[in-house]
Each structure stands twice: as C-alpha cells, then as structure tokens.
Amino acid sequence: MGKNKNQIGITVKKNDDIVEWYSQVVLKSELADYSAVKGCAVIRPLGYSLWQGIMDYFNDRLKILGVKNAYFPLFIPESFFYREADHVEGFAPEVAWIERKSEGEERVAVRPTSETIMYDSYSKWIRSYRDLPLRINQWANIVRWEVKDVKIFLRSREFLWQEGHCVYETEEECDHEAELMIKEYKRLSEDLLAIPVVIGKKSEKEKFPGAKYTYTIEAFMPDGKALQSGTSHNLGTGFAKAFDIKFKGRDEKDHYPWQSSWGFSTRLLGALIMTHGDDKGLVLPPKISPTKVVIVPIINKKYPEQNKKVLERSQEIKKSLELAGLSVELDDREEYSPGFKFSHWELKGVPLRMEFGPRDLENNSAILVKRNNNEKITVSLDELVEKVKNLLDMIQNELLEHARQEVDSRTVNPQTYDEFVKATTQDGCLAIINHCGDALCEDEIKAETGGVTSRCRPMGDDTPSKGAVCLKCGKPAKYKIIFSRNY
Amino acid sequence: MGKNKNQIGITVKKNDDIVEWYSQVVLKSELADYSAVKGCAVIRPLGYSLWQGIMDYFNDRLKILGVKNAYFPLFIPESFFYREADHVEGFAPEVAWIERKSEGEERVAVRPTSETIMYDSYSKWIRSYRDLPLRINQWANIVRWEVKDVKIFLRSREFLWQEGHCVYETEEECDHEAELMIKEYKRLSEDLLAIPVVIGKKSEKEKFPGAKYTYTIEAFMPDGKALQSGTSHNLGTGFAKAFDIKFKGRDEKDHYPWQSSWGFSTRLLGALIMTHGDDKGLVLPPKISPTKVVIVPIINKKYPEQNKKVLERSQEIKKSLELAGLSVELDDREEYSPGFKFSHWELKGVPLRMEFGPRDLENNSAILVKRNNNEKITVSLDELVEKVKNLLDMIQNELLEHARQEVDSRTVNPQTYDEFVKATTQDGCLAIINHCGDALCEDEIKAETGGVTSRCRPMGDDTPSKGAVCLKCGKPAKYKIIFSRNY
Numbered sequence: 001m002g003k004n005k006n007q008i009g010i011t012v013k014k015n016d017d018i019v020e021w022y023s024q025v026v027l028k029s030e031l032a033d034y035s036a037v038k039g040c041a042v043i044r045p046l047g048y049s050l051w052q053g054i055m056d057y058f059n060d061r062l063k064i065l066g067v068k069n070a071y072f073p074l075f076i077p078e079s080f081f082y083r084e085a086d087h088v089e090g091f092a093p094e095v096a097w098i099e100r101k102s103e104g105e106e107r108v109a110v111r112p113t114s115e116t117i118m119y120d121s122y123s124k125w126i127r128s129y130r131d132l133p134l135r136i137n138q139w140a141n142i143v144r145w146e147v148k149d150v151k152i153f154l155r156s157r158e159f160l161w162q163e164g165h166c167v168y169e170t171e172e173e174c175d176h177e178a179e180l181m182i183k184e185y186k187r188l189s190e191d192l193l194a195i196p197v198v199i200g201k202k203s204e205k206e207k208f209p210g211a212k213y214t215y216t217i218e219a220f221m222p223d224g225k226a227l228q229s230g231t232s233h234n235l236g237t238g239f240a241k242a243f244d245i246k247f248k249g250r251d252e253k254d255h256y257p258w259q260s261s262w263g264f265s266t267r268l269l270g271a272l273i274m275t276h277g278d279d280k281g282l283v284l285p286p287k288i289s290p291t292k293v294v295i296v297p298i299i300n301k302k303y304p305e306q307n308k309k310v311l312e313r314s315q316e317i318k319k320s321l322e323l324a325g326l327s328v329e330l331d332d333r334e335e336y337s338p339g340f341k342f343s344h345w346e347l348k349g350v351p352l353r354m355e356f357g358p359r360d361l362e363n364n365s366a367i368l369v370k371r372n373n374n375e376k377i378t379v380s381l382d383e384l385v386e387k388v389k390n391l392l393d394m395i396q397n398e399l400l401e402h403a404r405q406e407v408d409s410r411t412v413n414p415q416t417y418d419e420f421v422k423a424t425t426q427d428g429c430l431a432i433i434n435h436c437g438d439a440l441c442e443d444e445i446k447a448e449t450g451g452v453t454s455r456c457r458p459m460g461d462d463t464p465s466k467g468a469v470c471l472k473c474g475k476p477a478k479y480k481i482i483f484s485r486n487y
Numbered sequence: 488m489g490k491n492k493n494q495i496g497i498t499v500k501k502n503d504d505i506v507e508w509y510s511q512v513v514l515k516s517e518l519a520d521y522s523a524v525k526g527c528a529v530i531r532p533l534g535y536s537l538w539q540g541i542m543d544y545f546n547d548r549l550k551i552l553g554v555k556n557a558y559f560p561l562f563i564p565e566s567f568f569y570r571e572a573d574h575v576e577g578f579a580p581e582v583a584w585i586e587r588k589s590e591g592e593e594r595v596a597v598r599p600t601s602e603t604i605m606y607d608s609y610s611k612w613i614r615s616y617r618d619l620p621l622r623i624n625q626w627a628n629i630v631r632w633e634v635k636d637v638k639i640f641l642r643s644r645e646f647l648w649q650e651g652h653c654v655y656e657t658e659e660e661c662d663h664e665a666e667l668m669i670k671e672y673k674r675l676s677e678d679l680l681a682i683p684v685v686i687g688k689k690s691e692k693e694k695f696p697g698a699k700y701t702y703t704i705e706a707f708m709p710d711g712k713a714l715q716s717g718t719s720h721n722l723g724t725g726f727a728k729a730f731d732i733k734f735k736g737r738d739e740k741d742h743y744p745w746q747s748s749w750g751f752s753t754r755l756l757g758a759l760i761m762t763h764g765d766d767k768g769l770v771l772p773p774k775i776s777p778t779k780v781v782i783v784p785i786i787n788k789k790y791p792e793q794n795k796k797v798l799e800r801s802q803e804i805k806k807s808l809e810l811a812g813l814s815v816e817l818d819d820r821e822e823y824s825p826g827f828k829f830s831h832w833e834l835k836g837v838p839l840r841m842e843f844g845p846r847d848l849e850n851n852s853a854i855l856v857k858r859n860n861n862e863k864i865t866v867s868l869d870e871l872v873e874k875v876k877n878l879l880d881m882i883q884n885e886l887l888e889h890a891r892q893e894v895d896s897r898t899v900n901p902q903t904y905d906e907f908v909k910a911t912t913q914d915g916c917l918a919i920i921n922h923c924g925d926a927l928c929e930d931e932i933k934a935e936t937g938g939v940t941s942r943c944r945p946m947g948d949d950t951p952s953k954g955a956v957c958l959k960c961g962k963p964a965k966y967k968i969i970f971s972r973n974y
Contacts, residue, residue, distance in 0.1 A: 033612075036607045037604070045556065049555070069536070073522050117522065117524070120522070121520060121529050140628075141627075
C-alpha cells in the first residue's frame with residue numbers, strides 16, 4: 001500500500017516548494033496535462049468540469065444583467081490592430097499570425113483579445129440610441145504567443161476566457177457598469193470559488209492598453225504573490241472613434257458611444273488550486289466541486305456476506321443523496337483498499353468523504369470526513385441528507401474564511417521603504433503604501449525589488465491622509481496602492 | 488407601415504430563390520452576420536442562443552452516456568498529420584498554418600479536427616484495460632481554410648462543433664457505441680430541432696479519412712439537397728497504431744484499442760433555418776426557441792387610460808407564464824404599431840404570439856397565433872398557461888411532421904438511370920437506388936449529373952433484392968444507396 005500511495009500522492013509540501021507542489025497537484029489530480037504543442041496544455045475532464053461550473057454560474061448572472069452571448073471570428077485582420085495606437089503597442093509582440101496562402105488576402109492574426117473584430121461589427125449594428133446599451137459576451141479561446149514555458153492555467157500560449165464588450169450612451173452608464181462587472185467578478189470569486197479578492201483600480205502603468213481606466217480583482221496566493229483574476233475596463237470613446245461607432249442621439253445628432261470590456265480566464269483555476277490545496281492535493285469548495293461526496297465502503301474480503309450488505313446499503317445511501325440533488329461517487333472498486341481510496345479522493349479534492357462499514361450498518365450511522373480539515377463526524381443515517389448539506393455549506397464558508405485569514409496575515413503597512421522591500425521580497429507579503437502614482441517611480445520599485453509591482457488602489461480606501469508622501473520617492477502621495485510580487 | 492415592413496422583412500420567396508432567401512433570413516432575423524475576415528461569420532446573440540440550446544441538450548445526454556468534456560490545444564504539430572496516411576491526405580489542403588517565429592520550433596496548424604492531438608495524450612493516459620472505455624468530448628472552434636465564399640452556418644473557414652473521441656477494449660463495444668452516438672444525433676435532430684434525418688453508412692468514397700466506416704445523419708432540405716448533419720466513425724485500430732495507444736489487457740498482454748469519433752457542428756443551425764423557415768422569416772421549434780411567447784399589447788394612442796390597463800394586465804400575464812417556466816417577451820415599445828411588431832417577431836421565428844387588447848381585457852381572454860401556420864386561437868386567461876404549453880407541444884410536433892412530409896414528397900425510387908438523373912437534378916429529389924458500391928461508379932454519376940453524390944446506405948434497409956443490378960453500371964448491386972445533390 002505504502003508504495004502505491006507515494007506514487008499517486010504529492011511528494012512535496014506546499015510550504016516547501018509551492019511551484020513543484022502546484023505542478024504535481026495539477027498533474028496527479030488529473031486536472032490538466034502538458035501537451036505535445038509548445039506552450040499549450042490539455043484541460044482534462046476534472047479541470048474542465050470546474051471551468052464548466054464557472055461558465056454555468058456566470059451565464060446565470062449574465063442573463064439577469066441583460067448580457068447576451070455571441071461568437072466572433074478567431075481571426076483578426078492585421079489592419080485592425082493599427083486603428084487604436086495603444087492597443088497595437090500592447091499586443092503586437094504577442095500575436096500569432098497565419099501563413100498567407102495567396103497574395104492579395106490580408107494577413108490575419110489569431111485573436112489575442114477581440115475588441116477590434118467585435119467593434120467593427122458594432123459599427124454596423126449601432127445606429128441610434130435605441131440600440132443602446134448593447135451588452136455582448138463571448139466565451140472563447142485566446143492565443144498569446146510570447147509564452148514559452150507553460151504553467152498550466154497560469155501562463156500558456158492558449159487559454160480560455162470570457163470577454164464582455166458593452167456600449168453605452170453616456171459616460172455615467174459606462175462607469176456604473178464597469179464597476180458593476182468587477183463586483184460581479186468579486187462575487188463569483190468569493191461566493192463560488194471561496195477565493196477572497198481585493199477590488200481596485202490599476203495604475204496608469206498597469207491599465208489595459210487603450211483603456212481610460214481598469215478595475216481589477218486581485219487574489220493573493222499563499223506565497224505572497226498576487227494573481228490578477230479578472231479586469232473590467234472603461235474604454236472611453238477611443239475605440240468608438242477608431243472603429244467609427246456612432247449613434248444618433250436623443251438630440252438627433254451623431255455621438256460616439258462609451259464602451260466597457262471585462263474578462264476573466266482559466267487563470268481562476270490556478271488561483272483556486274493554490275488558495276485551497278494542501279499537502280494531500282486538491283481541495284475543492286463544495287459549490288464548484290463536480291462531486292460533493294465520495295462514499296468509501298469499508299469491506300473485508302473475509303466476510304463476503306457482510307460486504308454484500310454494506311455495498312447494498314451504500315447504494316441506497318448514494319441514491320438518497322442524489323435525490324436531494326447532490327452528486328455522489330461510490331468507490332466500490334474491489335482491487336483497492338479503503339486507505340488507498342481515501343488518498344485517491346483526497347488528491348482529487350472531493351469536499352466530503354463518507355466511510356461506511358459493517359459497524360456503521362449495525363448502528364445505522366456513517367462517518368463523514370471533511371476534506372478541508374480532516375474533521376470526522378459520526379451521523380445517524382436518518383438525518384444524513386441534512387447533515388451532509390450543512391457540512392458542505394460549512395466547508396464552503398471555512399475555506400473562504402481560512403483564505404481570508406491567510407491573506408490578512410500577509411498584509412502589511414510598512415512605514416519605511418526598507419521595511420517595504422523586506423516585506424514584499426523576503427517575507428512574501430503584500431504591502432499597502434502611500435504612493436505618488438508615477439509610472440517611473442513604479443518602475444524603480446520593480447527594478448530594485450526584482451519584480452514587485454503595483455497591484456491596485458483598493459476601492460473605497462485609496463486616499464492617503466493629508467500631507468502623506470510617497471514611501472519610495474518622497475513626493476506628495478496621490479494614492480494608497482497595494483504592491484506585491486505577482487504571477 | 489408598408490415601407491418599414493419591406494425594409495425589415497424578407498423580400499424574396501423561399502420557393503423562388505432559396506439561396507437569397509436563406510441569406511436574408513440569417514441577416515435580417517439577426518441570427519448571424521458577415522465579418523471583416525474573409526470566410527468567417529459572426530454568430531449574433533439569437534444564433535448563439537440556438538447553439539447554446541443544442542449544447543445544453545447534448546451535455547445532458549453526454550452525462551447519461553458517461554462522456555466527459557475536456558479541452559485540447561487549438562494547435563497541431565505538423566508531424567502529427569503525417570502519422571496516419573489517409574488522414575493527412577484528407578486534411579492537408581484545408582489546413583491553416585501559423586507563421587514560425589523562431590527556427591527550431593515545429594510548424595503548427597490550427598486544428599481542422601483533433602484526432603491527432605487528442606490521441607497523443609491518450610497514448611500517455613491509457614495503460615490498462617481498467618482505463619477503458621475512455622469517453623471524452625470537446626466543444627471547440629475548427630478551421631478549414633479552403634472555404635472562400637462563406638455561407639453562414641453551412642460553409643465557413645471557422646465553425647463551432649463538438650467532437651467526441653472514445654477508446655474501447657473491443658471491436659464490439661466500438662461498433663455498439665458508434666451506432667449509439669449516431670442514434671443520439673438523430674434524437675437531437677428530431678426531438679429538439681424537429682428536423683427528420685436518415686441514418687446510414689457512408690460509402691467507401693465518402694467516409695472519414697482514416698475511418699473503418701462512417702455513420703451519418705442526412706437531413707434533406709426543401710430544395711432537394713442533402714445536408715450531412717452529423718457523423719460517427721468507427722476508426723478501427725489505425726490511429727491507435729499511429730499514435731502508439733496500447734493497453735495491458737485482461738490477458739496481461741499489450742493490445743491496440745478500438746476507437747470511435749463523432750461530431751456535429753453549427754451546420755445544424757443551417758438545417759434548422761432551411762427546414763422550417765418561410766416567406767416571413769425564421770420559424771423556430773418551441774424546444775429550441777429562446778423565446779416561447781411574445782405578447783403584443785394592442786394599444787391605441789387615443790385611449791391612454793385603457794392602454795395603461797392593457798399594459799398592466801400584459802405584465803401580469805407575462806409573469807404567470809414565466810412562473811410556469813416559459814420565456815416570454817412583452818413588446819411594449821410605444822413607437823411601433825402592432826402590425827410592425829407582428830412582422831418583427833415573425834421574422835425572428837418566435838413560435839407563439841399573443842395579441843392582447845381592450846376587448847380581450849374585457850372578455851378575460853387573449854388571441855394566440857401559431858407562427859408555423861398562422862392559426863389563431865382565442866383562449867380564456869383562466870386556462871392560458873395550460874393552453875400555451877399544449878400549443879407549444881403541438882407546434883413542435885407539426886413542424887417535424889410537416890418536414891417529414893416534405894422529405895417524403897421528394898423521395899423517389901427511379902427505375903432507370905434517366906429517371907434518376909432527371910429526379911435528382913431537375914426535380915430536386917433524392918433517389919434511393921441499387922448500386923454496385925464502386926467509388927468509380929459514384930464518380931461517374933457525380934460528373935454526369937453535375938454534383939449528385941451518394942449520401943448513405945439507409946440503416947436497416949440497405950440490402951438490394953436478390954439479383955438486383957446497379958442502376959448506373961449494370962454490375963451486381965451491393966447496396967441500396969440514397970443519392971442527391973448536397974450542401
């Protein structure tokens with residue numbers, strides 16, 4: 001047994017080497033795999049079921065928000081990139097181009113993002129203020145070629161995402177919905193995935209190429225690095241001008257509309273793994289886990305008659321949980337021991353394990369084990385469904401709470417630049433400091449720390465006290481900004 | 488009014504010019520649009536909601552069938568194409584390649600289908616008979632570059648599809664599930680989309696490159712052309728050998744497994760539009776229509792007090808239908824007349840229209856109008872929900888029945904080759920004939936008729952009577968085969 005366990009289990013501790021730990025969890029829990037194509041990964045069924053869960057959750061929200069799904073071409077004509085100057089500069093180095101088959105056809109790229117191809121259509125569809133607001137989302141694959149060393153879910157040449165692209169009559173509407181969407185992202189991240197995030201605005205240096213401003217949700221990983229998990233941009237009217245999107249207003253005159261765009265990607269799965277996983281493998285929050293409960297019958301080859309009864313009752317229990325809307329696995333494989341099965345399902349992150357043996361059968365009870373903290377609870381089968389539901393809720397809450405505490409314990413307010421450097425580099429912390437807001441000052445910090453960058457100005461709490469100065473350069477402070485290393 | 492109607496309505500009759508009619512329906516009902524990228528289309532929200540409906544329906548079936556969704560890279564290494572000889576020959580001309588950025592990196596293509604990239608992973612994942620059957624599906628975008636003139640949903644450089652790829656211990660299992668999946672496709676097509684299809688095997692000439700045999704579902708359009716709407720292949724063990732997929736069998740020896748693959752695409756939407764649409768535009772079967780009922784309040788500007796009451800009651804009716812699980816649009820726009828709205832929603836194919844005016848308010852009734860045949864039914868509001876549900880069921884059935892009759896009326900059994908040629912070319916029919924099964928004979932038919940091809944050998948009814956000869960060449964007949972022109 002011991003031998004087998006070592007082969008399938010994680011062989012490094014999360015705290016000792018989070019990079020190796022992450023890679024082992026992804027591969028051994030069969031979330032994803034490397035592929036034969038440089039820079040690209042395969043999302044295996046367990047990983048895809050998590051993405052499907054995110055899609056389903058978010059599609060329900062989009063319906064309520066009046067956003068409709070559509071699908072635009074994978075290819076972008078070269079000339080489109082040049083229409084918006086900041087945009088082309090931001091994306092040109094990352095673009096994969098298709099080999100031209102015949103002269104005369106314009107060169108096309110594989111989409112690194114879809115603003116340009118979508119807004120070309122928008123310019124045909126929008127005529128009057130009656131056509132606004134226009135709210136469209138697309139689920140799509142995206143390619144950014146510069147990536148060479150794939151870190152599954154975190155960095156790869158191809159990834160999956162959603163991108164919402166909305167058009168409004170007024171700046172106020174656009175501001176309002178850019179903020180609304182980043183709050184939706186926070187909701188998805190915290191409510192569904194139990195990942196606490198900070199909402200804030202990006203600095204001028206870090207905002208989206210072509211945007212007026214960018215909101216972000218930043219998740220903070222156990223190693224103190226930030227993971228930008230979703231962004232929402234007010235694009236101003238720059239793209240409308242570049243793509244000639246105009247509408248006849250209520251005043252019968254032509255106007256350029258305001259635009260927003262917002263997106264999150266399969267990176268969220270990277271945040272999910274790193275936030276909750278432990279030395280035994282994946283830990284999935286119940287709301288996103290495709291399997292809520294795994295039943296492991298405790299059988300003993302010496303007593304076949306007894307085994308039969310335990311297995312039959314296990315089947316009945318599975319059915320009763322399924323009737324209550326819970327997805328259940330019954331691991332009745334005969335060739336593996338209970339201990340092996342415990343490790344197997346712990347690796348795969350199933351939130352609740354039920355152990356059920358002859359003694360439980362006799363006592364009309366079962367043992368439930370919580371994946372997140374290994375707590376064991378004996379419950380009567382008469383109240384099993386209710387207990388299981390309560391425990392799943394409890395696990396969901398505990399995971400969020402635990403992650404919050406983890407982030408809090410790594411959040412500091414350094415009073416000197418030296419403290420700041422030590423905290424963000426050696427100690428793996430994120431630091432909230434007063435800052436001048438200058439891109440050059442950010443550059444200096446990044447260079448001196450080997451990669452500490454501004455993450456965001458936390459929403460509702462980004463104003464320095466009167467007379468405060470930049471912790472780095474001593475000029476008057478403009479904002480409170482969170483700095484940390486990042487993925 | 489008349490003027491407006493002409494601008495938004497379809498200006499050509501389906502029977503007069505189905506090509507122009509199709510294009511107008513697609514564009515004017517806002518299902519899809521052309522894009523700035525040669526050969527590529529934009530699927531607009533109405534079109535995408537139909538594809539989403541198909542995905543949701545099929546995902547539910549896949550769950551029952553034990554097939555899991557996953558996602559594989561968009562890119563295929565060049566060397567992979569050369570591993571299976573028939574496969575490379577079949578796809579090479581259609582492939583789009585990525586410009587190489589640096590020497591030493593292998594050239595990669597944008598996937599024209601995913602057998603090769605998936606089977607490379609399978610060779611790593613499959614070790615033992617315990618790993619089988621392996622059943623994986625992916626929803627993906629696909630690129631085939633040879634297309635120049637886009638016919639939206641029917642022919643474009645990029646399209647959306649699902650591709651299932653399964654691996655089995657035995658030939659029997661593989662045969663069984665290849666047939667099971669084509670029957671699933673028939674179910675989806677007939678039950679959800681109300682499109683009658685014929686199941687059959689493709690001839691040697693028309694089968695999938697690299698397959699042992701190919702099942703197809705063929706839908707027959709009102710112009711007599713067939714539309715291949717889904718295929719399911721038994722791939723034999725050829726790909727397993729090419730990609731070195733082996734498993735340790737129950738006999739402890741190494742074996743090559745059997746493989747199947749199966750797919751349908753957004754072409755189904757083309758079949759849907761052509762099968763049910765009419766001179767007023769789109770006609771959507773209730774099960775796939777994102778909106779089941781549109782309520783058009785009949786208001787008269789002269790009587791604002793009365794209008795208020797009609798609108799309030801309309802809101803209540805909408806609510807009661809929604810509570811019963813039906814999606815409803817209430818068209819309360821003030822700037823358009825009821826007649827304009829009727830045309831608008833007819834164009835968009837909503838299955839049931841409800842007209843509700845002051846007299847209906849008084850009588851506690853409403854008028855329901857069936858999109859498929861313009862039948863009007865007055866119903867009491869007390870039994871509205873039940874009546875609406877019944878009518879939606881009725882429309883779904885009538886559409887399938889009507890389409891069946893249409894196909895039957897165009898199906899012939901010609902007794903001479905001249906009759907065959909006339910039927911399949913001038914008369915827009917499909918013909919079931921005795922055939923020798925030779926690819927060369929098929930080629931001759933195609934050449935002499937300007938494009939009539941073998942569609943399939945109808946399942947359960949493909950054996951010629953004893954002594955029958957090929958209608959074309961006079962050699963002994965091997966099969967009954969359906970021939971027609973095709974999309």
